[in-house]
Amino acid sequence: MFFRNLTLFRFPTSTKLDDLDAGLQECALKPVGALELSSRGFVSPIGRDGEELSQRQGDAIWLTVGGEDRLLPGAVVNDMLARKLEEIEQTEGRKPGGRTRKRLKDELITELMPRAFIKPSRTDALLDLEHGIVVVDSSSRKSAENVCSEIRRALGSFPAMPLNPEIAPRSILTGWVAGEPLPDGLTIGDECELRDPADQGAVVKVQRMELDNEEIAKHLETGKQVTRLALTLDDHVSFVLGEDLIVRKFKLLDGAVDQLESTDHDDVRAEMEARFVLMSGEVKRLFAVLQSAFKLSAAD
Secondary structure, three states, X not given: OOOOXXXXXXXXXXXXXXXXXXXXXXXXXXXXXXXXXXXXXXEOOOOOOOOOOOEEEOOEEEEEEEEEEEEOOHHHHHHHHHHHHHHHHHHHOOOOOHHHHHHHHHHHHHHHHHHOXXXXXXXXXXXXXXXXXXXXXXXXXXXXXXXXXXXXHHHOOOOOEEOOEOOOHHHHHHHHHHOOOXXXXXXXXXXXXXXXXXXXXXXXXXXXXXXXXXXXXXXXXXXXXXXXXXXXXOOOEEEEEEOOOOEEEEEEOHHHHHHHHOOOOOOHHHHHHHHHHHHHHHHHHHHHHHHHHHOEOOOO
């Protein structure tokens, strides 16, 4: 398991997690009901063969929020509703009113839901107890917040808050592209997004291009600011960092993966645990760099 995106939140390192396992069991995923559109809860990070709802290695905890969603396309419901309304109009010689339309639609949904396909999903999360951060494998802040809500439901209280930088991230990213020194270990990649700060201003997206060139310099001279930037940390991980401080396209490089390949694992479970240890270590190193570069405030 390797995360592909990192949305980070901070929580006080004093937060008590003694009842975490019991809370996870209480909030385990239940099959979506016949008349429910969705269900959310915790599942084993290891997969279907796993029983534990968390995996802990040192001060890192791996959690997984599972989901089941019934797929009931609105187009199908609307088409069947139109047929029923047309039938009523032909047999009774009148057009059904709004209340009748709503009642018929509710009846159709109730009839169709038990037969709708169920789509499973899972979203992984890492709790770093040392630094007080939650890392969710999602580029959607809303989805990541939903995972924090599930953790809060399991614990009863979980004050996780978005990262709070003291310096505007786009000013830091722009400075790096303009030639200001980067933190130790960071190097600029070949992708960035530049935006005119004015409302509805121009947006320039650059991929597979050296960013230290005249074209990029001219964009910066006209006042455009960097809102996304590809970076590499110590030849171990590559990623794209946005001004929202969401890490996208997170990828472990050979420098990190070689450590995994040099170990011997007899089964899938042991390999997944080793991957988690490797990934959590790289995420912690990356967070330390971001914390210093953007002056991230600690959670109260």
